[in-house]
Amino acid sequence: MKHTVVLLVLVALGALGCDEADEAATPVGTVWLDDVEQPLPQWLSDTGLFADVGTFTPAEGVLTYYPPYPLWSSGADKARLLALPPGAMITLGEDGGFVFPTGTVLVKTFTLEGIEGRRGEDVAVETRLLIKRAAGWAFAVYHWNRENTEAQLIAGDRWPERVLQLEDATGTGRTDTYTVPGELDCRACHETHRQAEPVIGVDPLNFDPDLAPAFEDAPAPVDLPAATPEEAAAMAYIVGNCVHCHHGREKGDNAAFSLMPAVLRANTVNQPTASSASGDGVRVVPGDPEGSAIYEAVVRARDPGYPGDFKPMPPVGIDRVDPDAAAVLSAWILSLEGE
Numbered sequence: 001m002k003h004t005v006v007l008l009v010l011v012a013l014g015a016l017g018c019d020e021a022d023e024a025a026t027p028v029g030t031v032w033l034d035d036v037e038q039p040l041p042q043w044l045s046d047t048g049l050f051a052d053v054g055t056f057t058p059a060e061g062v063l064t065y066y067p068p069y070p071l072w073s074s075g076a077d078k079a080r081l082l083a084l085p086p087g088a089m090i091t092l093g094e095d096g097g098f099v100f101p102t103g104t105v106l107v108k109t110f111t112l113e114g115i116e117g118r119r120g121e122d123v124a125v126e127t128r129l130l131i132k133r134a135a136g137w138a139f140a141v142y143h144w145n146r147e148n149t150e151a152q153l154i155a156g157d158r159w160p161e162r163v164l165q166l167e168d169a170t171g172t173g174r175t176d177t178y179t180v181p182g183e184l185d186c187r188a189c190h191e192t193h194r195q196a197e198p199v200i201g202v203d204p205l206n207f208d209p210d211l212a213p214a215f216e217d218a219p220a221p222v223d224l225p226a227a228t229p230e231e232a233a234a235m236a237y238i239v240g241n242c243v244h245c246h247h248g249r250e251k252g253d254n255a256a257f258s259l260m261p262a263v264l265r266a267n268t269v270n271q272p273t274a275s276s277a278s279g280d281g282v283r284v285v286p287g288d289p290e291g292s293a294i295y296e297a298v299v300r301a302r303d304p305g306y307p308g309d310f311k312p313m314p315p316v317g318i319d320r321v322d323p324d325a326a327a328v329l330s331a332w333i334l335s336l337e338g339e
């Protein structure tokens with residue numbers, strides 16, 4: 001009898017155009033979150049992460065957090081959740097990063113303003129999951145329906161990048177493209193992070209004290225070693241947007257070029273660029289943003305028709321220049337005049 005029901009569900013999903021359906025064999029009375037080794041359910045509401053998925057209300061015991069230095073993703077806003085197995089805690093590892101217990105689930109929902117929604121307010125487009133299973137970390141994405149009442153698993157295993165056309169809900173007729181990364185993109189960013197674990201935004205350098213209940217011994221927030229307010233703002237931007245690749249450890253392309261706070265000045269101010277694939281230049285020329293390779297890579301390299309050799313930075317995950325980044329980097333470089 002049970003089999004008939006599962007088959008009917010799969011046929012219905014097939015009709016909706018969902019090819020790689022993972023069947024959810026969750027025992028009655030439990031939710032997926034009770035045993036994350038199970039295949040992911042088709043619907044976000046069946047994961048047990050939310051008490052009410054339609055209002056984004058997390059389930060009891062699931063923590064909400066906000067990294068002090070977030071990644072900018074073309075203006076999308078994000079809501080983040082952390083779920084640990086009962087009684088389990090996050091600890092500090094030997095490499096200086098956090099170690100997460102098996103069964104940890106991290107959740108990030110991307111919301112956009114005025115796009116593809118019924119409510120004329122921020123609406124969810126996708127929810128990303130990072131899951132620590134016995135065999136290692138798994139990645140997954142759920143895509144929200146237009147009404148924002150439910151989200152469906154894109155695929156439980158490997159899936160390619162998806163480009164969505166989103167309509168403006170406020171009646172301007174505008175459409176925006178929105179890219180949901182493929183699994184390889186998730187891994188490209190998350191597995192080049194400087195620490196053993198692929199979690200980026202729950203990090204001693206970027207610690208939200210709201211997560212203290214997840215630790216036996218919660219770390220104190222780290223002060224950035226900045227000499228001026230302009231430098232503090234630049235470091236904050238760089239910690240959120242650059243150091244998951246530029247961290248100075250042997251992991252990932254061009255990681256040797258570290259932008260970590262402690263070496264930011266030493267590695268940039270009056271320092272020549274070192275990548276064979278990018279342009280020649282000086283990373284930071286005090287007092288001259290336009291003449292600095294960092295500014296060129298972050299701001300000018302995204303101009304259509306940009307004539308130079310620098311790759312736009314960050315190289316993935318955004319589709320336009322972060323206006324705050326341009327202002328913050330420019331103010332910092334100007335403030336260094338005379339060094």
Ligand code: HEC
Nearest residue numbers: 071106107128130139140185186189199200201202316317
């Ligand atoms: C462009 C690089 C990039 C790509 C691609 C990317 N991520 Fe992330 N992700 C980040 C960064 C940086 C953070 C931490 C900062 C933040 O939360 O804003 C993060 C945070 C997260 C978090 C919250 C936990 C954490 O690590 O901080 C989850 C869950 C997550 N990503 C899942 C995914 C999944 C699943 C994919 C693929 C569908 C993906 N990410 C693709 C860069 C990326």
Ligand code: HEC
Nearest residue numbers: 241242245253254273274275277278293294297313314315
């Ligand atoms: C997803 C990984 C990734 C992220 C995030 C990233 N970079 Fe890069 N960066 C690279 C790679 C790889 C190269 C070498 C690419 C090339 O030149 O072909 C590079 C090269 C550069 C260069 C030129 C080479 C040099 O020696 O100076 C600069 C400047 C730079 N990055 C700055 C930044 C800044 C600033 C940020 C944050 C806004 C950033 N990057 C974010 C991967 C990354």
